[in-house]
Amino acid sequence: MAGIWLDVLDEIARTCSAHGRDDLLQTVRQKRTQLLDPKLRVLVIGEPNQGKSQLINAIINAPACPVGDGRTTVLPTVVQHAEAAYAAVAQAPPPAPGRSAGTATVVAVERTPVALNQVAAGVAGTVGRRPGGGPAYVEIGVPRALLGAGMVLVDTPGTDEIAAVGGAGPVASPSRADTVLLVSDSTRELSVTELDMLLHVMRSHPNVVVVQSKTDLVADWRAVAERNRQHLADAGIPAPVIPVSATLRLRAAAADDRALNAESGFPTLIARLQRDMSGKADQLARVAVQAVARTVVEQLAAPLRAELATQEAEEQSGPISRLHAAQREVDELRRCSTRWQNSLNDEVADLLSDIEYDLRDRTRQILRAVDEAFDTADPLVAWDTFQDWLERSLVEAAEANHEWLIQRCDWIARRVAANFARYGYDVLPPWSMTMPEDFGERLPELERPKVDRFTTGQKLFTGMKGSYGGMLMFGLATTLAGMPMINPVSVGIGALFGGKSIRDESKQLLRRRQATVKTAIQRHVDEFFVRVIRDCRDAARQVQRMLRDHFTGLTEELQEAIVQSFRSAKQEADTDAALREQRQREIRLKMTRLAALYEQSQQLSGPRSAPGLLEPRA
Amino acid sequence: MTVGVRLDEAAWGLLHQALDLYRANSRAVGQLRHQVARLEEPLRIAVAGPWRSGKSTVLNALMGEEVAPVEGADGAFTWYEDGAAPRATAYPVGQPAQELTVVKSATGMRVDLGWGAGEVRDIVVQWPTRALRQVTLIDTPALTGAGERGRVSVMDRVLRDADAVLFLTRDGRDSDLRVLESGRESAVGQAAPVNVIMVLSRADETGGGRIDGLLTARQLARRHYRDPRVGALAVNVVACSGSVGLAGRMLSESDFGALAVLAGVPRAELEAHLLSADRFCRGDLPVRMDPDLRAALLDRFGLFGIRLATTLVRSGFDNRVKLSAELIRRSGLTELREAVTRCFIDRRDTLKARSALAAVETLVRAEPVRGSEELVGTIEQILAGAHEFRELRLLVALRHTRLGFDAELAAEAQRLIGGDGVGLAARLGVEHEATVQRLWEVAADAQGRWRDRAEDPILPLAQRRGAEVVVRSCEGMLAELAAGGR
Structure with a gap:
């Protein structure tokens, strides 16, 4: 049978190195050495003042470990066989700088012999220990047949903290012990701390015995033992309870009283230890290997499981998400391009109607001014001044309008560019729209309209025409009064009438002139309007075209970049998925192997179900 | 001490200052009024300690009668106060108070809690005895470690409800000290260790029940006393065997008779029979003694107590009074009572004031309002300035x-x-x-x-x-x- 557990252990070791876990390998190797070692290492743990040291003394029937009051045991004490009694404080030298503490090379421990009468001080940690050194322990050699058979007893400082179990150095570590004795005295039942301690030790160490000490002190120790067994059963700890009394045992040894020895309960304990010792190479080892297998498999499986879990999490955050982001980016760009085109078209249409209205408004104002002016002024007199004013006004109107156009175009360009802000591409096209220099020249020439002048001949003629009627009318009337046809009255009246008709005629002429001029100017302004508005349209359209070309180019550029990133993201995601798939397969394979290994180790002592952590994932 | 501000007056003033500040908060006012009333009440001393550290035994030993524990009151605080007639009242959570029947016995009394223990929060036992004239003793449930979640720890309640604490521990181990340290988070808690006496209880079990166990326990207590860590937590450390002390206080003539008979057996022979409890109960003693009597003796004295008592009888303490006195002396009970008188009862004003300060501090920290910083300031001023606290701090410093x-x-x-x-x-x-x-x-x-x-x-x-x-x-x-x- 020995070969089989050894095989399993070696298999475990191989698995450890395959997983690259040198730390575990170290543990397994150490366990191997320990299991092949025929010595039985018995570790005694427990809360303070439970009689741990006394228990060891009673087992070997010799006052090897100092017992007393308060905290006596500070250093772990290793009691083993020796031809002659000796004691020494052993201490690993302080870790040399440069060599990491993790390298578990076997360091030669320094031993400082301690006089036998100073053992108590040694165990209390006050003698023979170098400050700053590594963990120290006391070694006591006693010539005893029981020890000679290969038993090593390790006493530990009492503690009621789980974390401190085995904290006193590697010597006191439960992992290096073959049997762990938890000592709890009979004055009370097992405490919560003790049960926790047991659970903690049981995790890594299957062979635990609860020793209920000091049965001599109380009468109802049997009831306490019964309740302790119940507590253990409730907590699921398969550890036997052995009640003992060290006092009785030591007394029995002194008096050589067999009955008393039997009463002390020690024969049961020692029989148990001896059975462990003889069964170490077989039963004990198999159980130990099982425990090692469990620990190792758990330790190896934990990171694998964690990796599986994180991989799943990564699927949400890794390349796939980048791919999704790229996809979103493409869509967004498409939306953006529609948006900027729409906004460009709308804005330009608005611009054109606005500009036209503006110019119309300006020219209408000019015309109104012209109307007002020529309601009174005579074009003949005022024309030159007026022409200057009109030309200036029109040029001003055209310029103002154009300026506004430029501003609006600029605004439109920015407005459209804003659509690209999230790409950081909100640059304007390198363009400049300036006011044409020759604005005045490009306007149509205002021709002087043909107007009728009231010449002197016409005046004379008109006067004559007017005076004739009057003179005749009054001449006839005066003839009735016996006066000649032409008399001073009729001549006077005739002159009066002539003057009036001249005035009337000239007024009429003026009005006609004014109307002519107005019509001419209206025509001119219309012509001006048409020409200017055409220029504006041209300019606006030019701008639109330029903006469109610019932003279309920009969109294409962007699209190319985004599609490129999309493609690379997709590629990455594909590769990643493949890699992950492969890794998962690897992990699953490893898990299966671990499960098989675990099964194999459990077969050592009958089939048992694999722990839940190795069941394959749904 | 009439020099400067008197501590009790300062505490009274502080309580009224707090009352004024919290007048809108009816719950806080209730708490503060309760504190004001407490200033006039007898000193409250709680006996606290981890599981099976001998709380009830020590309490009985202090009272000189067997009155604790109340059967079935696992999670409840049991208050022992002075009263005209024996009476016990249980205060279950969310139910009206309920009178319990008190059964008087030869050595004390017995109270049985009729129903499930978890529901009862307090049991008040009135018992006419001289020991309770000046103090109210509180028997507390076992202190649980820090692992207990979701409920106020027993230690918190002990520190809140009691003016002083007898903290029982088997050996002053770290986990016990940590429980004590958890109570020192407030400013008042840190001011001076005035309200705790650490008791190494079950001192008779030291050294596996050897006859010199009590002496060793006393040495241990002295060692703890000088330990700065303990010094910061407890005003005194006393070793005391509750069971031996109680047995001594309640030693009856028939007990003495039985012990005298045992002492009459030749020493070597008796020792063999006193090797273990089993041997003593079942073995065939050379003298006639009823097994029930043996069991009763063992139960009361413990194996160590019987060893001690027989040795004492043999060495001249040959009547009940002498033996009783010697047992009490040896058990450390005298020292414990002295310590309680010296550290607690003589300093009752300081302790009362301290409780008041602590209560105000807790209130201010839990429900700060505008102006409560001023209260904190006042508390700190009292703690730093009150001569009593300065004396106590100096005592600690001198100690180690x-x-x-x-x-x-x-x-x-x-x-x-x-x-x-x-x-x-x-x-x-x-x-x-x-x-x-x-x-x-x-x-x-x-x-x-x-x-x-x-x-x-x-x-x-x-x-x-x-x-x-x-x-x-x-x-x-x-x-x-x-x-x-x-």
Whole structure:
């Protein structure tokens, strides 16, 4: 049978190195050495003042470990066989700088012999220990047949903290012990701390015995033992309870009283230890290997499981998400391009109607001014001044309008560019729209309209025409009064009438002139309007075209970049998925192997179900 | 101490200041009024400790009667107060109070809680006895470790409800000390360890029940006493075997008779029978003794107690009174009672004031309102300035460093600041019936000497500061004498 557990252990070791876990390998190797070692290492743990040291003394029937009051045991004490009694404080030298503490090379421990009468001080940690050194322990050699058979007893400082179990150095570590004795005295039942301690030790160490000490002190120790067994059963700890009394045992040894020895309960304990010792190479080892297998498999499986879990999490955050982001980016760009085109078209249409209205408004104002002016002024007199004013006004109107156009175009360009802000591409096209220099020249020439002048001949003629009627009318009337046809009255009246008709005629002429001029100017302004508005349209359209070309180019550029990133993201995601798939397969394979290994180790002592952590994932 | 502000007055003032501040909060007002009322009540001493540390036994030993524990009251606080007639009332959570039947027995009384224990929060037992004249004793449930979640820990409640604590521990192990340390988070808690006496209970079990176990336990207690970590937590450390003490206090003639019979057996032979409890109960003793009697003896005395008692009977304590006195002395119960008197009852004003300060501090920290910082300031001022606390702090310092004073001076300083008792005679180290004149002389002399020390520029600062406190104590005594003499 020995070969089989050894095989399993070696298999475990191989698995450890395959997983690259040198730390575990170290543990397994150490366990191997320990299991092949025929010595039985018995570790005694427990809360303070439970009689741990006394228990060891009673087992070997010799006052090897100092017992007393308060905290006596500070250093772990290793009691083993020796031809002659000796004691020494052993201490690993302080870790040399440069060599990491993790390298578990076997360091030669320094031993400082301690006089036998100073053992108590040694165990209390006050003698023979170098400050700053590594963990120290006391070694006591006693010539005893029981020890000679290969038993090593390790006493530990009492503690009621789980974390401190085995904290006193590697010597006191439960992992290096073959049997762990938890000592709890009979004055009370097992405490919560003790049960926790047991659970903690049981995790890594299957062979635990609860020793209920000091049965001599109380009468109802049997009831306490019964309740302790119940507590253990409730907590699921398969550890036997052995009640003992060290006092009785030591007394029995002194008096050589067999009955008393039997009463002390020690024969049961020692029989148990001896059975462990003889069964170490077989039963004990198999159980130990099982425990090692469990620990190792758990330790190896934990990171694998964690990796599986994180991989799943990564699927949400890794390349796939980048791919999704790229996809979103493409869509967004498409939306953006529609948006900027729409906004460009709308804005330009608005611009054109606005500009036209503006110019119309300006020219209408000019015309109104012209109307007002020529309601009174005579074009003949005022024309030159007026022409200057009109030309200036029109040029001003055209310029103002154009300026506004430029501003609006600029605004439109920015407005459209804003659509690209999230790409950081909100640059304007390198363009400049300036006011044409020759604005005045490009306007149509205002021709002087043909107007009728009231010449002197016409005046004379008109006067004559007017005076004739009057003179005749009054001449006839005066003839009735016996006066000649032409008399001073009729001549006077005739002159009066002539003057009036001249005035009337000239007024009429003026009005006609004014109307002519107005019509001419209206025509001119219309012509001006048409020409200017055409220029504006041209300019606006030019701008639109330029903006469109610019932003279309920009969109294409962007699209190319985004599609490129999309493609690379997709590629990455594909590769990643493949890699992950492969890794998962690897992990699953490893898990299966671990499960098989675990099964194999459990077969050592009958089939048992694999722990839940190795069941394959749904 | 009439010099400066009196601590009890300061506490009273603080409580009223808090009442004024929290007048809108009816719950807080209720709490504060309760604290004001507590100032006039007897001192509350809780017996606390981890599971099976002997709380009820120590309580019984202090009372001299078997009154604890109340059967089935696992999670409840049991209050023992003075009363005209024996009476017990249970206060279940969310139910009206309920009277419990008290069964008087030869050695005390027994109260049985009729129903499930978890529901009851408090049980108040009134018991006519001299021991309860000045104090109310509280039996508490076992202290659980920090692992217990979701409920206020027993220690918190102990510190809140009791003015002083007898903290029982088997051996002063770390986990027990940590429970005590958890109570020191507040400013009041850190001011001075005035309200805790650590008791190494079950001292009889030290050293596996050897006959010198109690002596060893006493040494252990002294070692703990000098330990700075314990010094910061407890005002005193006493080793006491509750069971031996109780057995001593309740030693009856028939008990003595049985013990005397046992002592009559030749020593070597008896020792063989006293090797284990089993042997004593079942073995065939050379003298006739009923097994039931043996079991009863064992139950009350413990194996160690029987060994001790028989040895004592053999060595001359040959009647009930003598044996009882010696058992009580040996058990450490005398020391414990002395310590309770000296550290708690004599300092009841300080302890009461301390409880009030702690209550106000808890309230202010839990429900801060505008102006509550001022209250915190006042608390800190009282803690820093009150002479009682300065004395206590100096006591702790003297205990484990002596501040560099030589042993004689340290002892004198300790005595003068009340380390050996706060009465004038105890402080001055003179006989009890000394005249006022003599007291005055001694106090004036001490004051003069310590003033020189306080003003000596050669001495290190810590020593001068310490000496100042001593001078202040002397001045207080002189003032007290002057006030009394007038």
